[in-house]
Amino acid sequence: MLAAILSRLLRMVVVMFGISVITFLIFFATPSSDPAARIAGKNAAQETIEAVRKDFGLDRPLYVQYGLMMKRLFITRDLTSFANRGQQIVPAVAAAAPATLSLVSGAAVLWMLGGILTGITAAAWRGRWPDKLLMGISMMAVAMPVFWVGEMVNLITQNRLHDTWAFSWVPALGYTPFSQDPGLWFRSMVFPWLTLAFLYIGLYGRMLRTGIIETYQEDFIRTARAKGLTGRKVLLKHATRSAIIPIVIMFGMDFGVLVGGAAVLTEVVFGINGVGRLTYQALKVLDLPMIMATVLYASFFVVVANAVVDLLCLLIDPRMRRA
Amino acid sequence: MTDLATLTPAAAVGTRPILSIRDLSVSFLGARNSWTRVIEGLSFDVAPGETVALVGESGSGKSVTSLSVLGLLDPATSRLEGSILLDGHDVLKLDEAGMIRHIRGQAAAMIFQEPMTSLHPIYRVGDQIMEALTSHRDMPKAEARRQAIALLERVRIPNAAKRIDDYPHAFSGGMRQRVMIAMALASRPKLLIADEPTTALDVTVQGEILDLLKDLQAEFGMAMLFITHDMGVVAEMADRTVVMLRGRSVEQGPTAAIFADPQQPYTRALLASVPVLGSMKGEPAPLRFPVVDMKTGVAGEALPLRSKPDLTAPILDVRDLVTRFDVRGGMLNRRVARVHAVENVSFRIFPGETLSLVGESGCGKSTTGRSIIRLNDRSTGSVRLGDDDLFGLGAEAMRRKRREIQMIPQDPLASMNPRMTVGDALVEPFLEHGMGTAAEGRAKAARLMDQVGLTAAMLERYPHEFSGGQRQRVCIARALMLDPRLIIADESVSALDVSVKAQVVNLLLDIQDRMGIAFLFISHDIAVVERISHRIAVMYMGEIVEIGPRAEILERPRHAYTRQLIGAVTVPDPARRHLRRNLAVTELRTPIRPLDYAPPVRRYEEVAPGHLVMIEG
Numbered sequence: 001m002l003a004a005i006l007s008r009l010l011r012m013v014v015v016m017f018g019i020s021v022i023t024f025l026i027f028f029a030t031p032s033s034d035p036a037a038r039i040a041g042k043n044a045a046q047e048t049i050e051a052v053r054k055d056f057g058l059d060r061p062l063y064v065q066y067g068l069m070m071k072r073l074f075i076t077r078d079l080t081s082f083a084n085r086g087q088q089i090v091p092a093v094a095a096a097a098p099a100t101l102s103l104v105s106g107a108a109v110l111w112m113l114g115g116i117l118t119g120i121t122a123a124a125w126r127g128r129w130p131d132k133l134l135m136g137i138s139m140m141a142v143a144m145p146v147f148w149v150g151e152m153v154n155l156i157t158q159n160r161l162h163d164t165w166a167f168s169w170v171p172a173l174g175y176t177p178f179s180q181d182p183g184l185w186f187r188s189m190v191f192p193w194l195t196l197a198f199l200y201i202g203l204y205g206r207m208l209r210t211g212i213i214e215t216y217q218e219d220f221i222r223t224a225r226a227k228g229l230t231g232r233k234v235l236l237k238h239a240t241r242s243a244i245i246p247i248v249i250m251f252g253m254d255f256g257v258l259v260g261g262a263a264v265l266t267e268v269v270f271g272i273n274g275v276g277r278l279t280y281q282a283l284k285v286l287d288l289p290m291i292m293a294t295v296l297y298a299s300f301f302v303v304v305a306n307a308v309v310d311l312l313c314l315l316i317d318p319r320m321r322r323a
Numbered sequence: 324m325t326d327l328a329t330l331t332p333a334a335a336v337g338t339r340p341i342l343s344i345r346d347l348s349v350s351f352l353g354a355r356n357s358w359t360r361v362i363e364g365l366s367f368d369v370a371p372g373e374t375v376a377l378v379g380e381s382g383s384g385k386s387v388t389s390l391s392v393l394g395l396l397d398p399a400t401s402r403l404e405g406s407i408l409l410d411g412h413d414v415l416k417l418d419e420a421g422m423i424r425h426i427r428g429q430a431a432a433m434i435f436q437e438p439m440t441s442l443h444p445i446y447r448v449g450d451q452i453m454e455a456l457t458s459h460r461d462m463p464k465a466e467a468r469r470q471a472i473a474l475l476e477r478v479r480i481p482n483a484a485k486r487i488d489d490y491p492h493a494f495s496g497g498m499r500q501r502v503m504i505a506m507a508l509a510s511r512p513k514l515l516i517a518d519e520p521t522t523a524l525d526v527t528v529q530g531e532i533l534d535l536l537k538d539l540q541a542e543f544g545m546a547m548l549f550i551t552h553d554m555g556v557v558a559e560m561a562d563r564t565v566v567m568l569r570g571r572s573v574e575q576g577p578t579a580a581i582f583a584d585p586q587q588p589y590t591r592a593l594l595a596s597v598p599v600l601g602s603m604k605g606e607p608a609p610l611r612f613p614v615v616d617m618k619t620g621v622a623g624e625a626l627p628l629r630s631k632p633d634l635t636a637p638i639l640d641v642r643d644l645v646t647r648f649d650v651r652g653g654m655l656n657r658r659v660a661r662v663h664a665v666e667n668v669s670f671r672i673f674p675g676e677t678l679s680l681v682g683e684s685g686c687g688k689s690t691t692g693r694s695i696i697r698l699n700d701r702s703t704g705s706v707r708l709g710d711d712d713l714f715g716l717g718a719e720a721m722r723r724k725r726r727e728i729q730m731i732p733q734d735p736l737a738s739m740n741p742r743m744t745v746g747d748a749l750v751e752p753f754l755e756h757g758m759g760t761a762a763e764g765r766a767k768a769a770r771l772m773d774q775v776g777l778t779a780a781m782l783e784r785y786p787h788e789f790s791g792g793q794r795q796r797v798c799i800a801r802a803l804m805l806d807p808r809l810i811i812a813d814e815s816v817s818a819l820d821v822s823v824k825a826q827v828v829n830l831l832l833d834i835q836d837r838m839g840i841a842f843l844f845i846s847h848d849i850a851v852v853e854r855i856s857h858r859i860a861v862m863y864m865g866e867i868v869e870i871g872p873r874a875e876i877l878e879r880p881r882h883a884y885t886r887q888l889i890g891a892v893t894v895p896d897p898a899r900r901h902l903r904r905n906l907a908v909t910e911l912r913t914p915i916r917p918l919d920y921a922p923p924v925r926r927y928e929e930v931a932p933g934h935l936v937m938i939e940g
Contacts, residue, residue, distance in 0.1 A: 127399075219440040226393055226435075227455040227506060228428025231419065238443055317445050318490040 008310075012303045019299045020292060024066050027288050035082045035288060073293060083287040092278065093293050099175045100274035102185070103266065104258040106193040111200035112251065116244070118201060119208025124235055126213060134205065141202030150195045150269030157191055173271035192270040196263060200254065204247055211243030218242070245316055252309030253302070260298025340368035340408075341513050341546045342392065342431075347405035349387055349396070349570075358402060361387055362570040365405075369514065374540065374547040376561030376578070378554065380593075380820040381791075384570040385550045389516045392548070393433055394422045410513055428455055432507035436519035438499035442491040448475075448502045449487035455509035474505040477542075478535060496684075497528035504535065511543065518550045525683035525847065530891040530904045533559060537903070552820065554597045555893025558582060559902060566590050579897040591620025596821045598850035600892045604878065609677060609855050611832050612825035630836050632676035632857055637707075638808055638841050639672040639695070644704040646687075646694045650915060663914040664690040665702070666865040666922050672809065675835060677842040679852040679873075681888070682862035685913065688845045691862070692811045695843070696728050697721060708809070726756050729802035733814035735794035739786040745797050746782030753804050764804075771800040774837075775830060792823035799830060803838075813845045828855055849892050853877055858933070861885045865914045866925065871934030881936040 036053035037044070044052075053059045057068060072079040073089065081087040118138060122131040157167040171188045178185045215221060216239055224238045264276025275294055282290035314320050349362035362384045369375045377385040390396050392407055394414055407414040410430035417425065435441045443451060452471040456462055462470075468487070475483035478501040491499055500520060507515055517536065521529035533556065540547055549560050557564055558578065565575040566589065574587040585591045595615045603610060606627065613622040646665040649658045665687045672678045680688040694702040697713060706713040708727060716724060732738040739748055749771070750764035758764070769779035775796040786794060795815065802810055812831065816824045828851060834840060846852050852859060853873065860870040861884065869882040880886045890904065927935040 219435060219437050220443040222395060223435065223441045223503070223506075224443065225395055226427055226433040227458070228423050228426075228510070229454065229458050230423055233458070241445060242443075318447075319444055319492050 008307050012300075012307070015303055016296055016299050020070070020296055021066070023292055023295050024062070024069070024288075027286075027291065028062065030286065038286065039082050039085070069289065069292060073289070073296075079289045079293070081287050081290055083282070083285040083290070089289045089293045092290070093275065093297055096273055096275045096278045097297070098177060099272050100259055100261070100263060100267065100276065102175070102178065102189060103192050103196065103272060103274060104255065104263055106189055107196035107200070107258075107263075108251070108255055110193055110197035111204060114197060114201035115204025115247070116208060116240075118205030119212060119243075119247075120235070120240060122205065122209040123212035123239075126209070131209075135209070138202035138205045141198045142206070144199075145265075146195060146199055147265045147269050149198060150192075150266060153191050153195055154269065175272040175274075192266055192272065195270075196258075196266045204250070207250070208240075208243060208247050211246060212239050215239045215243045241316065245313060248312050248316065249309055252305045252312075256302035256305030257298070259301040259305070261294060338371055341371045341410055342369040342548065343406075343408040344368070344388075344392075345406045345408075347388070347391065347403070347407060349384070349391055349404075350402045352400040352402075360570060362391070365567075365570070365572050367565050367572065367575055369546045369548055371513065371546055372540070372544050373563065374549055374561050376549045376551060376557040376564045377567055378551055378557050378564055378593075379567035380552060380822065382569065383567040385567050386518055387570075388567075389433065389518050389548060389550050392514075392516060393427050393431060394419075395427075428459060428510045428512075430512060431514040431516060432510055432512040433516040433518065434500065434503045434507050434520050436522050438496050438503055438523065441503055442499055444491055447488050447490055448494070452487075452502070452506050452509055455506045459510060470509075471505075474508055475502070477508065477539070478502070478505045480505075495528075496524055497531060500524065500528075500532055501535065504532075504539070508539065508543065512545055514546045514548060515540075516548045516550070519552070520549075521556065522551070522553070526849070526891040526893075527683065527887055529556075529893070533893075534904055536560070537901075553893060554594060554821075554895040558895045558897045559893055559899050562900075566593065578900070582895065582897050585620070588616075588618060588620035591615075592617050593821065594895065595620065595622040596825045597895050598821075598825070598848070598854060599894060600850040600853055600877070600889070601894070603853050603873075609832060609857065609873075611829045612854065614829070615822065615825070617822070628832050628836055630675050630839060632841075633674040633839070636673075637671035638674045638709060639843070640705075640707040641671070641691075641695060642669050642705045642707075644668040644691065644694055644702060644706065646690050646699065646702040648701060658918060660915050660917055661920070663865050663916055663920070663922060665694060666914070667925060668704075668862075668865075668867055670860055670867065670870060672841045672843060674808070674841055675839040676857045677835065677844055677855055679844040679846060679856040679859045680862055681846060681849055681852050681859060683847060683888070686862040687865040687914070688862050689813050692730070692813050692843060692845050695811065696725060696730070723756065726752075726758075726805045727808045729805060729807040729810050731795070731798050731802050731810060731812040731815040733817060735791070735798045736786055738798065739794070741786055744783055744785055745789075748786075749782070749797075749801050749804050752801070756805060758805070767804065768800070771803050772797075774803070774834075775800045776826075790823075792819055792827060795819060795823075795827050796830065799827075799834070803834065807840065809841045809843065811843045811845065814847070815844075816851060817846060817848055824851065831855065849877075849889065861888065866937065868937045869935070871931065875931050875934040879931070879934075881930055881934075883939065 036049045036056065036058050039056060040049045040052045057065060069079065077090045079089045081089060118134050122134045125131045154173070157170045158173065161167050162170065169187060170191065171184055174188065176184045176188055212235070221234060221238055224234050229238070261276040261279045263274065264280050266272075267274040267276045275297065278290065279294040282294060345366050347362055347365040348360060350358040350360050353359045365388060367375065377388060379385050387396070391403055392409060392414060394417070396403070403415055405415070409426060412421075412425050412430070414422070414426060442448065449468065449471050452474060453464070453467040456467045456470055472483050472487055475487060480486055480498060480501055491502070494502060520536070521532050524532060536547070537560070547560075551557060561578045563576065564578045564581045566573045566581065566587070568589050574581065574585065574590045581590060582594065585594055592615045595613065598612070608631075609628040611626045611628070613625040615622045644665055645667060648662040648664055650660040650662060651658055668691055670678060680691060682688045690699070693699055695706050695713070702714070704714070708724065711724060713721065713724060746765065746768055749768040750761060753759065753764040753767065754761060759767075768782055772779050772781060777793060777796055777800070781789075786797070789797065816827050819827060831842065832855065835842065842855070844852065844855055856873045858871060859873050859876040860867050861876065861882065862868070863884045869876060869880065869885045876885065877889065880889055926938045928938055929935050
């Protein structure tokens with residue numbers, strides 16, 4: 001067990017090191033990315049740029065620059081932005097992370113519950129109207145872009161019907177930290193959660209339905225039926241537990257990627273200052289320290305979420321415990 | 324002592340049958356909403372304590388019959404008519420809830436062909452048995468567990484109290500079938516339906532399971548409906564037999580009568596096609612199967628192989644072949660053990676000769692075949708084909724050399740590209756090896772199709788348009804396209820029905836007669852091996868334990884394992900009805916060894932000319 005965790009940690013370090021190196025190299029290969037010119041500002045004289053280059057150590061070999069950046073990011077934690085002078089990177093990411101985590105975690109609970117319920121219900125009534133209805137809605141959920149859904153939700157809850165009894169409780173757009181006002185935090189997150197979860201409920205519901213229906217072809221389902229189990233027990237205990245494994249694996253990926261910043265569209269639509277938005281802004285101005293920090297932060301969550309999922313799979317499926 | 328009376332049909336006369344099927348018809352919904360009859364007018368009875376065998380070739384509807392009895396067919400795509408009376412309930416009139424209350428896991432229980440996939444992989448075997456116990460009656464968990472252990476002991480699983488908490492993957496195929504049987508017995512059913520319960524198992528394991536079923540039937544006094552394609556198993560298990568053909572019952576009656584005096588041509592043909600171990604005593608050369616006239620069921624004369632192997636120089640010389648695979652795991656995916664799949668195997672094959680490799684699953688016989696043509700690159704030793712050392716050739720030279728060794732696979736459908744016509748599949752390797760133009764390839768393919776008993780017009784068809792036997796003929800034609808000197812046939816006839824199996828074996832012998840090709844015939848089916856081989860090598864745990872001329876090995880086996888293997892083969896002789904092999908229950912033995920394992924140096928004793936036996940101990 002300890003060996004497994006250690007080997008997992010080692011792999012995580014290797015992955016993050018690889019990603020940071022690639023990010024670093026790609027940045028310097030990008031046209032007009034010269035950090036010195038950016039720091040010096042528009043229309044700066046050549047001498048100013050050279051001075052900045054020397055000041056910031058940008059004239060030193062790349063590996064030295066890489067080492068310095070990692071040291072300032074992880075050890076001294078005083079790495080500053082190239083674009084916004086004096087902006088400290090680590091606190092900025094630390095401030096954005098809770099917003100994204102709140103958004104994605106809440107949505108994840110909703111979409112796992114909704115997706116599993118949808119998948120099981122559709123599989124149980126396969127070919128009949130509950131199945132057709134749920135699969136139709138799921139298809140729509142997958143097909144509609146999340147920013148469009150978000151805008152429509154805003155249109156209704158913030159604008160058209162905001163003053164009616166139904167939506168008057170919805171606060172204005174934006175994120176309120178949980179520590180500040182839990183009630184407000186919850187009320188402001190309800191519609192972002194639903195919006196983000198909608199797409200994934202559709203995806204997961206469809207996948208689980210297909211998985212359950214495929215599992216019904218298995219010999220062990222025939223065995224379960226032959227020994228006289230009720231239809232409900234066959235469905236919930238024998239078919240669903242096998243079919244849920246791919247869903248759990250996919251959940252790990254999706255959760256990690258979203259916490260890492262892929263929820264940017266939802267964040268922007270609902271005015272939440274999360275990691276996705278931070279990354280997007282950093283990319284617009286080619287701000288290497290910020291890009292580096294957010295990319296590493298994202299890769300950390302993807303790797304951690306995958307490790308957690310692997311553990312979950314071990315709990316569900318004993319066959320994976322052998323290796 | 325068992326009361327033998329409960330086992331014989333005589334006692335059953337007069338009592339009410341436990342299962343009575345009358346005029347059963349089953350239709351399946353096919354393409355374009357058309358219904359196809361798969362069972363037509365089937366009627367038979369099973370008396371309490373009696374064993375009835377349903378026997379027939381694939382597609383005869385025997386499995387569908389068994390699934391109908393438990394109502395396990397999908398009601399949306401199947402239609403059943405007639406009546407099935409099981410323990411006083413009319414199965415076709417019961418709804419799903421009624422089936423669960425009275426039939427499934429109550430009056431009747433079922434075991435299946437594939438023990439590897441029939442247990443739920445992610446629940447402990449104990450939980451699966453306990454579920455069968457508690458789903459029909461209220462039972463405290465501790466009591467269910469106690470009973471599950473008792474059941475596992477009943478099916479002779481060693482160390483049952485400990486194994487109950489293992490998952491299915493920790494059991495071998497035979498052990499899993501025992502677990503399935505324990506689960507079926509949980510409800511003390513009056514009828515046990517066994518659908519090809521030993522088909523997927525090795526012969527020695529098959530013997531153990533058949534013994535177990537006979538014992539349990541006597542202990543529990545239950546009736547059995549035994550579905551199989553294997554006449555040997557029928558002879559050994561069944562009081563009465565129902566012979567099925569294309570969904571109809573052709574003939575039914577006491578097993579002894581059916582075997583001694585079959586009335587219908589089809590039954591006669593079926594019995595005549597069965598390869599029987601021991602039928603080759605005194606025959607000097609491989610012998611074709613007699614050609615059976617399917618209309619009259621009369622068997623013609625069996626033609627022997629005319630050509631003789633050319634013993635001057637071997638075509639294939641394998642020396643000290645070793646293939647090991649790493650087992651990885653733990654931290655950083657290190658090597659933790661090694662599978663000694665093939666260990667110091669040496670043999671020679673001469674032109675026009677057939678050497679058979681026999682042994683049970685996992686003994687390394689297929690790996691040997693694959694290692695010879697370098698389909699895995701982890702082998703050491705030397706393999707000489709004619710004058711070339713195959714292990715010393717470069718990649719391109721080896722690719723060209725592959726032309727001379729061709730393979731015939733076990734599963735012809737899986738080995739053909741479904742999107743390529745048979746003609747393209749045949750011509751492709753011909754062109755790849757630069758043996759001629761496309762037109763020449765076509766002409767050769769047409770000629771070979773003719774030789775394997777198909778027609779040139781079939782070259783335009785796709786693999787799915789052929790029957791199983793025809794597909795295997797196509798695979799043989801594909802192998803012949805490159806004028807090979809040696810053909811490796813890996814379980815090439817194992818999946819075929821008996822009548823088709825005989826035809827394909829005859830075809831292989833025809834080809835050997837005509838072209839003098841050597842065969843390495845890999846098979847677990849010893850009755851077929853007896854027909855086709857000049858020499859036989861017996862493999863066990865990656866090593867050859869005995870090798871020699873066919874008659875020597877089969878009539879005077881010296882090694883304990885060879886004897887065990889031959890003793891386990893079923894023979895279509897109803898006199899063996901009450902035979903018990905009394906084999907010790909064997910656990911799966913695998914050639915997985917620790918990294919520092921040094922294989923012992925083996926010595927062989929020549930007990931007769933060319934007959935070598937590994938010295939044990």
